[in-house]
Amino acid sequence: MSLMRQFQSTNHIIKRLYKSGNALGNQIHTQNRLFKEKEDDFIQLEIKEELLKFPNVWLRDNCQCNQCYHPTAHSRILDWNKFNLDPKPVEVVKDENSVQVTWDDGHKSSYNLNWLQFRSFTPRHQKTYTETIYKPVKKVWHGSDFEKVCSKHDYNQILESDEALYNWLQDLSTYGIALIENTPDSETALDGIVNRVAFPRKTHYGFKFIVQHVTNTSNVAYLSSNLQMHTDLPYYEYCPGTNMLHCLVQTLGDGGENMLADCHYTAKYMAQHHPEQFKLLTETEVEWRDVGVEHGKEFFKLHRSPVICLDNHGEIVRINFSIPQRGSQFPGPIENVKPWYEAHSLFYELSHKFVAHFKTKAGNILVFDNIRVLHGRNQYEDKGDNVRKLIGAYVDWDEIYSKLRCLKVKLELEEGVQ
Ligand code: OGA
Ligand code: ZN
Ligand code: ZN
Numbered sequence: 053m054s055l056m057r058q059f060q061s062t063n064h065i066i067k068r069l070y071k072s073g074n075a076l077g078n079q080i081h082t083q084n085r086l087f088k089e090k091e092d093d094f095i096q097l098e099i100k101e102e103l104l105k106f107p108n109v110w111l112r113d114n115c116q117c118n119q120c121y122h123p124t125a126h127s128r129i130l131d132w133n134k135f136n137l138d139p140k141p142v143e144v145v146k147d148e149n150s151v152q153v154t155w156d157d158g159h160k161s162s163y164n165l166n167w168l169q170f171r172s173f174t175p176r177h178q179k180t181y182t183e184t185i186y187k188p189v190k191k192v193w194h195g196s197d198f199e200k201v202c203s204k205h206d207y208n209q210i211l212e213s214d215e216a217l218y219n220w221l222q223d224l225s226t227y228g229i230a231l232i233e234n235t236p237d238s239e240t241a242l243d244g245i246v247n248r249v250a251f252p253r254k255t256h257y258g259f260k261f262i263v264q265h266v267t268n269t270s271n272v273a274y275l276s277s278n279l280q281m282h283t284d285l286p287y288y289e290y291c292p293g294t295n296m297l298h299c300l301v302q303t304l305g306d307g308g309e310n311m312l313a314d315c316h317y318t319a320k321y322m323a324q325h326h327p328e329q330f331k332l333l334t335e336t337e338v339e340w341r342d343v344g345v346e347h348g349k350e351f352f353k354l355h356r357s358p359v360i361c362l363d364n365h366g367e368i369v370r371i372n373f374s375i376p377q378r379g380s381q382f383p384g385p386i387e388n389v390k391p392w393y394e395a396h397s398l399f400y401e402l403s404h405k406f407v408a409h410f411k412t413k414a415g416n417i418l419v420f421d422n423i424r425v426l427h428g429r430n431q432y433e434d435k436g437d438n439v440r441k442l443i444g445a446y447v448d449w450d451e452i453y454s455k456l457r458c459l460k461v462k463l464e465l466e467e468g469v470q
Pocket of ligand 1 (some may be wrong): 442
């Protein structure tokens with residue numbers, strides 16, 4: 053939009069705000085509310101024996117008619133330059149499944165009642181929407197419950213059945229971990245699973261990566277020594293969401309098993325029992341780093357972010373943890389250094405206290421939430437023909453949540469979703 057047009061349209065809206073006599077004046081008195089609530093600012097509807105309130109401005113904004121909403125682009129197309137912030141209904145007619153509203157400018161809107169109920173403003177309905185459509189609720193676990201929380205899924209069923217795909221993704225998002233079994237012994241088998249969800253996330257290690265012992269390695273994971281618990285690629289601002297490790301060959305003797313710890317459990321424990329250290333880990337930015345050459349291309353990645361990242365609601369959105377890939381630059385003040393190391397060490401110790409051990413078998417794909425679950429691996433030794441080999445790929449949470457919602461619509465698990 054040109055500057056001139058931007059000015060004109062802003063002016064237009066301000067003029068209308070004054071004209072409606074509803075906004076700027078009342079804003080002073082109502083403090084936290086932009087608009088003072090008036091009875092005639094809402095339409096009240098009884099839906100399934102519940103009286104629900106819908107603001108006029110919201111209803112008008114979300115009119116579903118072809119002039120206001122494009123049915124195949126699933127997008128709002130109403131012209132904001134002409135939008136009235138204070139529309140008034142002149143007629144409201146409700147039938148069994150829908151409600152028709154005629155507005156004071158003559159425009160007619162129609163809304164499906166399930167669609168409306170799903171978007172209702174009561175805390176209960178908002179919670180239902182958040183948990184069923186936005187993102188499934190996460191359930192935290194202690195390592196001793198690993199057997200119960202790590203559900204098992206069949207490779208072919210995921211490829212063939214939408215229900216199986218849905219169940220796997222739902223478990224993965226709830227617990228941050230799920231195991232796929234009976235995967236064919238092929239380097240391309242993982243592609244089938246990744247493509248069933250969406251597409252792989254490319255990093256400087258490629259679309260897929262091979263985890264095998266390599267002496268002059270570009271990454272310490274490609275050594276047979278003990279791999280301390282970590283999240284992969286914390287140095288990416290947009291960090292790959294899930295990690296899928298297909299075990300083609302496992303060490304037959306001792307070693308090569310994985311350690312897995314739910315950091316949401318660890319972080320919640322810390323918040324409760326060690327609040328100072330928890331605060332330090334949520335507030336102190338760390339510089340995560342990866343430098344080297346892979347597939348003939350140089351990289352020098354840096355990203356600054358705390359170990360425990362919280363959102364505006366205080367919910368954990370991302371965990372970063374990696375001893376090898378933590379840089380030596382400490383962006384915080386010098387007096388925070390020692391306390392931060394102590395908090396970091398406590399997080400590490402607690403994660404080990406809450407850890408689960410699990411050794412994958414050939415044909416398993418271990419799938420986990422890379423920004424929630426710490427993973428590591430015990431030292432192993434390749435002997436003769438028994439050369440441990442994994443193929444890994446990443447899939448982002450955006451794609452997984454998107455697939456889950458599409459499946460909810462397709463499998464008709466919820467009404468009035470879109
Ligand atoms: C990795 C990794 C685990 C394993 O490659 O980042 O964590 O079991 N590998 O080798
Ligand atoms: Zn309309
Ligand atoms: Zn890893």
